[in-house]
Amino acid sequence: MKKAVLASLALVGAIGMLAGCASPSTSSGNEPSPTPVVEQTLTVFAAASLKDTFTELASEFEKSHPGVTVSLNFAGSADLVSQVTEGAPADVVAFADEKNMAKLSDAKLIDGTPELFASNTLEIAVPRGNPAGITSFQDLTKPEAKVVICAAQVPCGSATVKIEQATGITLTPVSEESAVTDVLGKVSSGEADAGLVYVTDVKAAGEAVDGVTFPEASGAVNKYPIGVVKASTLPDLAAEFAKLVTGADGQKILAAAGFAKP
Amino acid sequence: MQQRSTLGGIPAWVAVVAAVGALLIIVPIVSLATRVDWPNFGALVTSPSSLAALALSLRTSVASTALCILLGVPLALVLARTSFPGKRILRALILLPLVLPPVVGGIALLAxxxxxGLLGSSLETLGVSIAFSTVAVVLAQTFVALPFLVLSLEAALRAAGSRYEAVASTLGASPSTVFRRVTLPLVLPGLVTGAVLAFARALGEFGATLTFAGSLEGVTRTLPLEIYLQRETDPDAAVALALVLVVVAVIVMVVTYGRREIR
Incomplete structure (x- = not known):
């Protein structure tokens, strides 16, 4: 018994060591390269809602910058902030709201002033066919309608609270999720009759959900900032990536996904 | 018996690698304790939302542990004592949640x-709605915790053997009496261990609950979900609550495994 425990401990240890060795060994610098192209990896941390657009932008960037690999890390904005604060090696950061960027700016972790590159508003997502017949924000208060929203702690939730305050309509959701994707999941699976998500989420969800726009949404606009991390080892390349996002090409890709101008 | 440090014949390098393995687990947990905002610890873990999450977690975990005992004892007995075709497959299926990612469990429960869902749509027509309710939390917890109870009780039943049961029945005791008077008292320690493990697993349930039950204060937002949410805006509260769960886990380990080591 004791031996078995020791053996399994040893195995876990070995896995840990392997994992530890695996990550830094990516620099394969011992092969003689005939081209003068320098292999560089630009690390971009972006809000989860930017997954599709930034994946496309990254491949654009790689095409125009030979030898550069863009490594993308998508997560909730607050998660990304804590990762960068803990010293994660990011070159560029892009968030779903200004509040999260302010946390990094205030901590003096951002080089210069972050730039706004897109904005997003809320839309009501309903399962295909709209079983509960939701046509307005007011309809979300129907007693028989199961409504799911984001918790107030996350960006989509604070936008929801803002709209509730502006309209004086208080929602009684069956669930307050910690990510907009969880709200969308509950709607697309038909568990909920309606959910408040971003315009871009409804667009990305495709067939599974229908969108119901409502005029009150303009009362809560989330603006997306992008910035270069001060600790970046590739500040010039990072600035170029930010320029691609704020420039004409980037804006075209963002607009196609449903993002509005900042 | 005298307790003395020896390598017991294993190579020294094995002990070194083993130490690395042990540290892999110990270092993060000790590090967590260093992150706690001790002066405000009390206030952080007693905020209304923390208390609501804690109360809900305790309530649901007790309920799902009771459900695990109710369903798991007969299950373990069937697996340990009977023989029928397909038993191995049945056991494998019952133990599946042990190795299944909880989020997959959540999706399966939704289905x-x-x-x-398969059953949910019929229940819905009867006016019973499980999703987004506390019942959903208990279901998710029972789903992931039941194998722990079945596994440790089945092992206890096999270790105890069936000799005493056979004697009791030759003396005229009915199967139910044998179960109540002989089998259960014999495997009680195994049942307690299983129940404590199931309780701990239920208390820590996150993935299946998030996917299946949702997250609403006082209804479905258990302690792990509260920690996950607090992390967004109040990392100090998240760390403080995390430590509460670590302490509970340590108590569980001491209760289930500590006794045997001391003996």
């Missing part, structure tokens, strides 16, 4: 009990 069964969700509004459009």
């Amino acid at each position: 069964a009990f969700g509004r459009r």
Whole structure:
């Protein structure tokens, strides 16, 4: 018994060591390269809602910058902030709201002033066919309608609270999720009759959900900032990536996904 | 017996690698304790939302542990004592949640009990709705915790053997009496261990609950979900609550495994 425990401990240890060795060994610098192209990896941390657009932008960037690999890390904005604060090696950061960027700016972790590159508003997502017949924000208060929203702690939730305050309509959701994707999941699976998500989420969800726009949404606009991390080892390349996002090409890709101008 | 440090014949390098393995687990947990905002610890873990999450977690975990005992004792007995074709497959299926990612469990539960689920759609027409309710939390917890109870009780039943049961029945005791008077007292320590493990697993349930039950204060937002949410805006509260769960886990380990080591 004791031996078995020791053996399994040893195995876990070995896995840990392997994992530890695996990550830094990516620099394969011992092969003689005939081209003068320098292999560089630009690390971009972006809000989860930017997954599709930034994946496309990254491949654009790689095409125009030979030898550069863009490594993308998508997560909730607050998660990304804590990762960068803990010293994660990011070159560029892009968030779903200004509040999260302010946390990094205030901590003096951002080089210069972050730039706004897109904005997003809320839309009501309903399962295909709209079983509960939701046509307005007011309809979300129907007693028989199961409504799911984001918790107030996350960006989509604070936008929801803002709209509730502006309209004086208080929602009684069956669930307050910690990510907009969880709200969308509950709607697309038909568990909920309606959910408040971003315009871009409804667009990305495709067939599974229908969108119901409502005029009150303009009362809560989330603006997306992008910035270069001060600790970046590739500040010039990072600035170029930010320029691609704020420039004409980037804006075209963002607009196609449903993002509005900042 | 005298307790003395020896290598017991294993190579020294094995002990070194083993130490690395042990540290892999110990270092993060000790590090967590260093992150706690001790002066405000009390206030952080007693905020209304923390208390609501804690109360809900305790309530649901007790309920799911009771459900695990109710369903798990007969299950373990069937697996340990009977023989029928397909038993090995049945056991493998029952133990599946042990190795299944909890989020997969959540999706499976949705497929069964969700509004459009296999059983859920019939329940819905009867006016019973499970999703987004505390019942959903208990179901998710029972789903992931039941194998722990079945596994440790089945092992206890096999270790105890069936000799005493055979004697009791030759003396005229009915199967139910044998179960109540002989089998259960014999395997009680195994049952307690299983129940404590199931309770701990239920208390820590996150993935299946998030996917299947949702997250609403006082209804479905258990302690792990509260920690996950607090992390967004109040990392100090998240760390403080995390430590509460670590302490509970340590107590569980001491209760289940500590006794045997001391003996």
